[in-house]
Amino acid sequence: MSREDPRVPHHFESAEQQTESARLGMWVFLATEILLFGGLFCAYSVYRANHPDVFYYGTQFLDKHLGALNTMVLICSSFTMAWAVRCAQLGERRALMVLLSMTLLCAALFLGVKAIEYRQKWKHGLLWARKFRAEALERSPTKAGATWAETASAKTTMAAPDGQPTSGPAASNPLTTGTKALAATAAFEDRTSIPPAGTAPAGVVSGKKSSAAKPSERTPPENVQVFFSIYFLLTGLHGLHVIAGMLAIGWILRRARRGEFSSGNFLAVDLVGLYWHLVDIIWIYLFPLLYLIH
Amino acid sequence: MxxxxxxxxxxxxxxxxxxxxxxxxxxxxxxxxxxxxxxxxxxxxxxxxxxxxxxxxxxxxxxxxxxxxxxKPFNAVVFICALLFVAIFISLVLVDTTQYQPELIPGYAPELLK
Missing domain, CATH: 1.10.287 (Helix Hairpins)
Known part of the structure; x- marks a missing residue:
């Protein structure tokens, strides 16, 4: 056995084997990540197979454009990360630091857009399981030009200027009616007039989407909260991975600044890159599965 | 290079x-x-x-x-195995849920009884 390099621990044959086993370890970790998300994708598949109407209805409250924007942001971050690994391999320290910073910036942008989306959902009670408040949407104005912010402010005023005749006393004050079920039904009926999130910010309800022949897009099915439970679980777990990835990138950025990497020693950059690309791959699947349900 | x-x-x-x-x-x-x-x-x-x-x-x-x-191809083998197991997992669960649930729980899966 040849032992040319004193830095290689005794349980490795060579530096190459050490690097290869580290990479293999990372790939095994990525495999467990796939299995972790696999459970949630399984839940998604079962609910979508059994209740497609819930998914058709729920998806219109997700902003397709913000989702596409986030997909592109993550792809860009993956590209800068792959380029950063290349720079690390070639020992270009300056470029490595710039590219890692750009990757961090893209990750922050992704989380920022995600925060905007979460805030919209939170504001309108489109939340998971029992947190789901269908009645939060009952008094939203349907007049053209109403933004989501206006919708939220209109919620506080009891009488909307162009109040819906269908939302009677049961909808405006659910507790006085005594029966929660009645209030919930009224709220559900009222929600049919709410423009989908994808079209609302522009203020114009696109006739293509809302007046489509598909009845499932207008009449809300039961248990819409199931869609939002799955949405928050999948995107939330993915968001946690983005945060973990940002911490890891920050760590190698600090090490790069100290000049710890060279063309012979870039393993940490390589491994963090692999992790970051996996986060991107998961989003590549989440985007069409949640935002682009047809 | x-x-x-x-x-x-x-x-x-x-x-x-x-x-x-x-x-x-x-x-x-x-x-x-x-x-x-x-x-x-x-x-x-x-x-x-x-x-x-x-x-x-x-x-x-x-x-x-x-x-x-x-x-090295072994890394790909590890990853593809994980994908395969997820595919087996999801497809078997889907087979199972479409097999019994529609009849067991009324209204559980109306789409599947059509």
Whole structure:
């Protein structure tokens, strides 16, 4: 056995084997990540197979454009990360630091857009399981030009200027009616007039989407909260991975600044890159599965 | 590049910047394509098109950004095994849920009884 390099621990044959086993370890970790998300994708598949109407209805409250924007942001971050690994391999320290910073910036942008989306959902009670408040949407104005912010402010005023005749006393004050079920039904009926999130910010309800022949897009099915439970679980777990990835990138950025990497020693950059690309791959699947349900 | 690679013990493959740029461009085009594909109503085919495009994008990331094409094949074996097990998991669960649930719980899966 040849032992040319004193830095290689005794349980490795060579530096190459050490690097290869580290990479293999990372790939095994990525495999467990796939299995972790696999459970949630399984839940998604079962609910979508059994209740497609819930998914058709729920998806219109997700902003397709913000989702596409986030997909592109993550792809860009993956590209800068792959380029950063290349720079690390070639020992270009300056470029490595710039590219890692750009990757961090893209990750922050992704989380920022995600925060905007979460805030919209939170504001309108489109939340998971029992947190789901269908009645939060009952008094939203349907007049053209109403933004989501206006919708939220209109919620506080009891009488909307162009109040819906269908939302009677049961909808405006659910507790006085005594029966929660009645209030919930009224709220559900009222929600049919709410423009989908994808079209609302522009203020114009696109006739293509809302007046489509598909009845499932207008009449809300039961248990819409199931869609939002799955949405928050999948995107939330993915968001946690983005945060973990940002911490890891920050760590190698600090090490790069100290000049710890060279063309012979870039393993940490390589491994963090692999992790970051996996986060991107998961989003590549989440985007069409949640935002682009047809 | 070869000279540089021989310095390090691991002999890494440095992906040319041209390839990285091409992959980035392809990923962007695929993203636009998958958004555009939802505008066309193809029934159940829409899901398969969306998943097909996503798989193409994921493959590009795996092969070039994650160096799987130039790596030792065993890393790919590990990853593909994980994907296979997820596929087995989801398909068997789907077979199971479509097998019993519609009859067991009234109204549980109205779509499947049609």
């Amino acid at each position: 070869n000279e540089k690679a021989s310095h390090s013990a691991a002999r890494p493959h440095v992906v040319p910047l041209r390839v990285l740029l091409a992959v980035w461009g392809a990923l962007m085009v695929f993203t636009a394509l998958t958004v555009a594909a939802t505008e066309v109503d193809l029934g159940a085919f829409n899901l398969f098109i969306a998943l097909g495009i996503a798989t193409a994008k994921a493959s590009l990331v795996l092969l070039y950004f994650m160096h799987l094409r130039y790596d």
